[in-house]
Amino acid sequence: MNYFPWLTIIVFLPISAGSLLFFLPHKGNKLIKWYTICICILELLLTTYAFCYHFRLDDPLIQLAEDYKWINFFDFYWRLGIDGLSIGPILLTGFITTLATLAAWPVTRDSRLFHFLMLAMYSGQIGSFSSRDLLLFFIMWEFELIPVYLLLSMWGGKKRLYSATKFILYTAGGSVFLLIGVLGLGLYGSNEPTLNFETLANQSYPVALEIIFYIGFLIAFAVKSPIIPLHTWLPDTHGEAHYSTCMLLAGILLKMGAYGLVRINMELLPHAHSIFSPWLIIVGTMQIIYAASTSLGQRNLKKRIAYSSVSHMGFIIIGIGSITDTGLNGAILQIISHGFIGAALFFLAGTSYDRMRLVYLDEMGGMAVSIPKIFTMFSILSMASLALPGMSGFVAELIVFFGIITSQKYFLMPKILITFVMAIGMILTPIYSLSMSRQMFYGYKLFNAPSSYFFDSGPRELFVSISIFLPVIGIGIYPDFVLSLSGEKVETILYNYFYR
Amino acid sequence: MEHADQYSWIIPFVPLPVPLPIPILIGMGLLLFPTATKNLRRMWAFPNILLLSIVMIFSLDLSIQQINGSSIYQYVWSWTINNDFSFEFGYFIDSLTSIMSILITTVEIFVLIYSDNYMSHDEGYLRFFAYMSLFNTSMLGLVTSCNLIQIYIFWELVGMCSYLLIGFWFTRPAAANACQKAFVTNRIGDFGLLLGILGFYWITGSFEFQDLFEIFNNLIYYNEVHFLFVTLCASLLFAGAQFTLHVWLHDAMEGPTPISALIHAATMVAAGIFLVARLLPLFIVIPYIMNLISLIGIITVLLGATLALAQNDIKRGLAYSTMSQLGYMMLALGMGSYRAALFHLITHAYSKVLLFLASGSIIHSMEAIVGYSPEKSQNMVFMGGLRKHVPVTQIAFLVGTLSLCGIPPLACFWSKDEILSDSWLYSPIFAIIAWSTAGLTAFYMFRIYLLTFEGHLNVHFQKYSGKKSSSFYSIKLWGKEEQKIINRNFRLFPLLTLTMNNNEQPYTIGGKKEARITITNFGYKKAFSYPHESDNTMLFPMLILLLFTLFVGAIAIPFNQEGMHLDILSKLLTPSINLLHQNSNDFEDSYQFFKNATFSVSIACFGIFTAFLLYKPFYSSVQNLNLLNSFVKRGLKRILLDKIIYLIYNWSYNRGYIDMFYSISLTKRYKRIGRTNSFF
Numbered sequence A: 001m002n003y004f005p006w007l008t009i010i011v012f013l014p015i016s017a018g019s020l021l022f023f024l025p026h027k028g029n030k031l032i033k034w035y036t037i038c039i040c041i042l043e044l045l046l047t048t049y050a051f052c053y054h055f056r057l058d059d060p061l062i063q064l065a066e067d068y069k070w071i072n073f074f075d076f077y078w079r080l081g082i083d084g085l086s087i088g089p090i091l092l093t094g095f096i097t098t099l100a101t102l103a104a105w106p107v108t109r110d111s112r113l114f115h116f117l118m119l120a121m122y123s124g125q126i127g128s129f130s131s132r133d134l135l136l137f138f139i140m141w142e143f144e145l146i147p148v149y150l151l152l153s154m155w156g157g158k159k160r161l162y163s164a165t166k167f168i169l170y171t172a173g174g175s176v177f178l179l180i181g182v183l184g185l186g187l188y189g190s191n192e193p194t195l196n197f198e199t200l201a202n203q204s205y206p207v208a209l210e211i212i213f214y215i216g217f218l219i220a221f222a223v224k225s226p227i228i229p230l231h232t233w234l235p236d237t238h239g240e241a242h243y244s245t246c247m248l249l250a251g252i253l254l255k256m257g258a259y260g261l262v263r264i265n266m267e268l269l270p271h272a273h274s275i276f277s278p279w280l281i282i283v284g285t286m287q288i289i290y291a292a293s294t295s296l297g298q299r300n301l302k303k304r305i306a307y308s309s310v311s312h313m314g315f316i317i318i319g320i321g322s323i324t325d326t327g328l329n330g331a332i333l334q335i336i337s338h339g340f341i342g343a344a345l346f347f348l349a350g351t352s353y354d355r356m357r358l359v360y361l362d363e364m365g366g367m368a369v370s371i372p373k374i375f376t377m378f379s380i381l382s383m384a385s386l387a388l389p390g391m392s393g394f395v396a397e398l399i400v401f402f403g404i405i406t407s408q409k410y411f412l413m414p415k416i417l418i419t420f421v422m423a424i425g426m427i428l429t430p431i432y433s434l435s436m437s438r439q440m441f442y443g444y445k446l447f448n449a450p451s452s453y454f455f456d457s458g459p460r461e462l463f464v465s466i467s468i469f470l471p472v473i474g475i476g477i478y479p480d481f482v483l484s485l486s487g488e489k490v491e492t493i494l495y496n497y498f499y500r
Numbered sequence B: 001m002e003h004a005d006q007y008s009w010i011i012p013f014v015p016l017p018v019p020l021p022i023p024i025l026i027g028m029g030l031l032l033f034p035t036a037t038k039n040l041r042r043m044w045a046f047p048n049i050l051l052l053s054i055v056m057i058f059s060l061d062l063s064i065q066q067i068n069g070s071s072i073y074q075y076v077w078s079w080t081i082n083n084d085f086s087f088e089f090g091y092f093i094d095s096l097t098s099i100m101s102i103l104i105t106t107v108e109i110f111v112l113i114y115s116d117n118y119m120s121h122d123e124g125y126l127r128f129f130a131y132m133s134l135f136n137t138s139m140l141g142l143v144t145s146c147n148l149i150q151i152y153i154f155w156e157l158v159g160m161c162s163y164l165l166i167g168f169w170f171t172r173p174a175a176a177n178a179c180q181k182a183f184v185t186n187r188i189g190d191f192g193l194l195l196g197i198l199g200f201y202w203i204t205g206s207f208e209f210q211d212l213f214e215i216f217n218n219l220i221y222y223n224e225v226h227f228l229f230v231t232l233c234a235s236l237l238f239a240g241a242q243f244t245l246h247v248w249l250h251d252a253m254e255g256p257t258p259i260s261a262l263i264h265a266a267t268m269v270a271a272g273i274f275l276v277a278r279l280l281p282l283f284i285v286i287p288y289i290m291n292l293i294s295l296i297g298i299i300t301v302l303l304g305a306t307l308a309l310a311q312n313d314i315k316r317g318l319a320y321s322t323m324s325q326l327g328y329m330m331l332a333l334g335m336g337s338y339r340a341a342l343f344h345l346i347t348h349a350y351s352k353v354l355l356f357l358a359s360g361s362i363i364h365s366m367e368a369i370v371g372y373s374p375e376k377s378q379n380m381v382f383m384g385g386l387r388k389h390v391p392v393t394q395i396a397f398l399v400g401t402l403s404l405c406g407i408p409p410l411a412c413f414w415s416k417d418e419i420l421s422d423s424w425l426y427s428p429i430f431a432i433i434a435w436s437t438a439g440l441t442a443f444y445m446f447r448i449y450l451l452t453f454e455g456h457l458n459v460h461f462q463k464y465s466g467k468k469s470s471s472f473y474s475i476k477l478w479g480k481e482e483q484k485i486i487n488r489n490f491r492l493f494p495l496l497t498l499t500m501n502n503n504e505q506p507y508t509i510g511g512k513k514e515a516r517i518t519i520t521n522f523g524y525k526k527a528f529s530y531p532h533e534s535d536n537t538m539l540f541p542m543l544i545l546l547l548f549t550l551f552v553g554a555i556a557i558p559f560n561q562e563g564m565h566l567d568i569l570s571k572l573l574t575p576s577i578n579l580l581h582q583n584s585n586d587f588e589d590s591y592q593f594f595k596n597a598t599f600s601v602s603i604a605c606f607g608i609f610t611a612f613l614l615y616k617p618f619y620s621s622v623q624n625l626n627l628l629n630s631f632v633k634r635g636l637k638r639i640l641l642d643k644i645i646y647l648i649y650n651w652s653y654n655r656g657y658i659d660m661f662y663s664i665s666l667t668k669r670y671k672r673i674g675r676t677n678s679f680f
Helices: A006-023 A029-054 A084-103 A111-130 A134-143 A145-154 A160-187 A197-201 A207-224 A233-240 A243-268 A270-297 A301-321 A325-356 A372-385 A392-406 A412-441 A459-477 A480-498 B002-007 B021-032 B034-039 B041-068 B095-118 B125-144 B148-166 B173-204 B209-221 B227-243 B257-278 B287-310 B314-335 B338-370 B391-405 B411-426 B428-453 B458-464 B480-486 B512-521 B536-556 B568-572 B586-615 B625-634 B638-653 B655-677
Strands: A063-071 A076-082 B073-081 B086-093 B559-561 B564-566
Touching: A006 A029, A006 A063, A006 A076, A006 A111, A029 A063, A029 A084, A029 A111, A076 A084, A076 A111, A076 A134, A084 A111, A084 A243, A084 A325, A084 A459, A084 A480, A111 A134, A111 A145, A111 A243, A134 A145, A134 A160, A134 A243, A145 A160, A145 A243, A160 A207, A160 A233, A197 A243, A207 A243, A207 A270, A233 A243, A233 A301, A243 A270, A243 A301, A243 A325, A243 A480, A270 A301, A270 A412, A270 A480, A270 B655, A301 A325, A301 A392, A301 A412, A325 A372, A325 A392, A325 A459, A325 A480, A372 A392, A372 A412, A372 A459, A392 A412, A392 A459, A392 B148, A392 B173, A412 B173, A459 A480, A480 B073, B041 B095, B041 B125, B086 B095, B086 B125, B086 B148, B095 B125, B095 B257, B095 B338, B095 B536, B125 B148, B125 B257, B148 B173, B148 B257, B173 B209, B173 B227, B257 B314, B257 B338, B287 B314, B287 B428, B287 B638, B314 B338, B314 B411, B314 B428, B338 B391, B338 B411, B338 B536, B391 B411, B391 B428, B391 B536, B391 B586, B411 B428, B411 B536, B411 B586, B428 B586
Parallel strands: none
Antiparallel strands: A063 A076, B073 B086
């Protein structure tokens, strides 16, 4: 085996290199930008290299594991490790964050701090995806909130302070429940706290206690994911934040909630999960319909996209709730796929905002002639968002559908009902996403100021959008890219439900 | 099966991958090297057409194989394999596939040749070709797909292509609305399709057609599945196939003139028929579904025909006639006469393509005179008397019209007659409706023909009416001045009046260039300009299709050789399903045939005659005023008759009020929900 501490390096590299940003000479923003980009790319390459050569796909166990004792007196370990479930989100994090830093080039105000925060967030996210210890997970979860809060409160629209406060209140409220859950799980049963995921996974609890734990974790993750009715922070935050922050929020942060739901709620608390899963499915279907129909009523472009991502998260919840191999695979695929699509949509919305300086959809129109490239990318990605076959969203949603249909846990009638309502969501999706693209680009507009001439997207923006688009279509055409990563692990998780 | 070994190497080339590289290349080129790609634009049409011709040759070869020994080829590769589920991708080639692929490729080749000229001045020339080849790819993928998932995928892709093509001129607000509406409507169809697929997956556990049919028949045979559920699933599948038909068809005409109209009318909508034909083994064991299919078919026949009655836009008239003809096909499928449905699909496609191309040519000629706004260039009110100016187009259009009316030597006669005679065997009520609609078809088709080609060019009539030559006045073609003369005679003419909006904003089509042209053409500087015939590149495909329309009926005319009454089509469809002709006698058959043919032709002639009576160019009808007056005076219930006609026209003009119903009941409610939700 290999004892090189890959994961520790991967977790620590961005933040430590980021702290060096403050010692760079004051030579303008260019140096900072290039330095950050280089760090991000280096990190992504390092991650890919480590996963390529030291990760075996057919092994459902923890790999690249590291285990160092950190704090002696209450048994706190620095435990890292990845498995099939977390490798996808980690690679997604690396990819999206790199592109988000590239997208953040127009940021000039306090660019040093901005880029540092981006890198800090990078570390926090990879840390929480790769931690194998409950308390470490919690710490990483909280650690990553600070850069997000700062990013939200310092860069963005006019109401950014309001939205940042709303965000921190919601997530901090959720964190309280997370902490309660973590401590409860850790301290239950024995004198010494057990925080290791492996040992916890084999532990069983009284049903009432397990349900209480489950609810605690569920609230924490529901805020992050988001699950209705705890989603209200999301449209405000996305509406105000700078678009590279939005890319991170939509691409990665929302996925942490879903990841936690699988990692902790499903894996550690299987009994409670099988009790709660019908409710999860019902909430998920309601969420799909609700968010899709709310999205149409939004005037703000970014809020509309935000609601669309809320709607798409419903599929993840349903997939998790279906307790089938197929459904869970679909949920994981949807995590990855929506990470790409959501990030790309926010990026394109942001770049077109940079040109038009208009927030509300009904003021826009007729932009297709002046910015054809953005128009092309936007329409392709809104197609991806409405689950066009050949794109990743379609495969994910289809697999979730099959997960529901093949699930043996539910009776026929509820299954038909759920599938029917989900399929209605499928009709609502094109209504909002195509009307968004129609209101922005179609039609014509006689601008009052004749001098208003828009630059089409340059090579940098084109690069960002195309490089997000490629994996979307790649997964759509050959979904085994992602499914092969998670397949074994999913089977192991579900094994618990049938043989215990 | 020696053929399979011999020819197996060509199978993978036939379907989808062939035209696919073109849109990708064009897209990449436009995104990365815009100027270079645009400079080379005319070159892109060539590989497009070349590849399609190769595909056509392959599919011809395939169908020859199918005729010689009809066997089914299936090639399957796995797409995703997981522990619990696996999707497969592959080709399923039987006679239906080969018919459809020949149909699609031939039609598309001619359309591409035609549109090279038609679109040559458009800024979106390359985009257009990219969309078209994407469309071809997905259509070919649809007809060759081997399982339901694949069908769903390509179905949706076809829907996307239609979205792109309808919204091709994205600067037009009408096009923007229309393309979104088309996509959403398609999605509603997909909704049914998806639920049906899921239901059948739940019942049988398979997506493959052959497995599916086999398992399903076994289950039905042993009565193991819940009947209601099966019916529900099947009707959902059917709804998915049928729903694409009509609400969006009207708006689909917003696309680049006849091309996208043709795509939708001749090819894409045929996909619905294809799907039902493909799944017919599934439907045929459930009698309710078959009844439902034929019921929907007959409703569509009637609805399409009545809607086509009062369209002023030439393309929309043709579109609704397509809808009506599709109803015939659906009716035939529901009756179980598979052969007749496919035959009508083929003949109708060629005739309709011919009509659409001809109408495109007319529009192209009219654009130079009345301006580029589709409300003017496609409006039949402005046309008339084009026979002198565009003779070749006129011949093509006339042949297409006659074929669609069912006049003997032409293509549609054979197939329509087959359907009509089958309908007698099925149910007399349906048969009566179908027969009378055949008369209606002849009426509205000749209405279009007469308004377009006979009489005088109506654009110049405004001068006779004493108004100034500026077109910015509201144009009442049959305005007050004429009303003194003709009001009594032509009750239908006032209904044709079209008020043009004075303050109609000039549309910018595709960019600045067109916008400039539009504005300059608004003023009618040229006092007496006449439309010109289109270029040879546009006439050539029309002439070829004319030949097709003349001779394609031959594939179902039995060749009397060696005592075998086998024609090509029945050879191709030997194992097909035929519920109605279990034991038919040859002699009786031919007698029946002649009886039916005479009847249907006389009905069509009656329709044509009525159209002549009502829409005869008015200068000549003044002469036999007495005849008409005698008709009019005889009717004492004239007011009542007027009201009825007015009602029918309003019904038709407002598209059966269905759109209005949707917009009131669904769209507004949905928007209100959205607003309410956004408060939270």
